[in-house]
């Protein structure tokens with residue numbers, strides 16, 4: 091199986107071009123687990139498929155390292171945009187990508203040699219009701235700084251969907267949080283029937299935050315694009331950050347610039363990097 095390994099701020103995936111490789115649907119979950127394994131596979135946070143779409147220029151599917159399929163991936167979208175533009179699969183700098191969470195528009199900033207420097211993604215409007223997250227409780231209500239009891243702890247959560255679910259907690263110091271303990275305990279809490287990505291935010295000022303993440307299905311990663319958007323939306327909903335202005339999000343792997351604009355859409359701008367092209371020989375059981 092031919093693949094490319096790429097990363098967005100260290101959030102790395104194995105990318106498979108579905109015009110080159112036909113993988114049976116029933117093998118995708120196991121394949122994602124196998125390629126993600128750092129010891130016996132390629133080593134990644136999951137698997138991303140780039141394929142044809144009936145309603146957009148391309149389609150992206152994302153599988154976490156545990157094999158679960160997610161509906162959206164911000165860092166993945168920037169890498170897919172870089173992949174298709176640099177490999178001349180499209181000539182326009184603005185195009186669309188279908189995900190299970192909806193279709194998004196992307197714009198690449200490239201030099202004359204067609205090398206992509208940055209990608210801006212219109213991530214759409216955050217979805218705020220409990221039904222949309224999804225989260226148990228009154229389906230029409232929102233979760234903004236709500237006290238939620240999980241196992242033997244109580245957390246103040248803001249929860250929203252960027253196509254995929256995010257629970258955000260504001261903390262005094264992101265480096266002091268035991269993410270390995272709190273992350274899985276919230277990810278698997280029954281109140282989130284589809285599990286949840288868990289983000290920890292330290293507000294540095296009205297236009298700057300530190301953000302760390304425990305990703306559903308992949309654990310701690312260097313960065314999460316949808317999570318950075320959710321963190322900024324949560325900061326604005328809690329009156330801690332400014333709207334209609336770029337917010338710098340510092341992640342373990344680097345910085346993203348996020349704006350929640352007047353038209354209610356969130357825009358994410360950041361880099362995408364190519365690591366290598368390779369060929370993987372899955373064992374017979376995959």
Ligand SMILES: N[C@@H](CCC[C@H](N)C(=O)O)C(=O)O
Pocket residue numbers: 101152154159160161162163164165166254255287305306307308311313314315316317
């Ligand atoms: N790293 C991604 C999100 C990947 C999916 C997520 N773990 C989920 O299960 O929803 C990003 O950059 O957004």
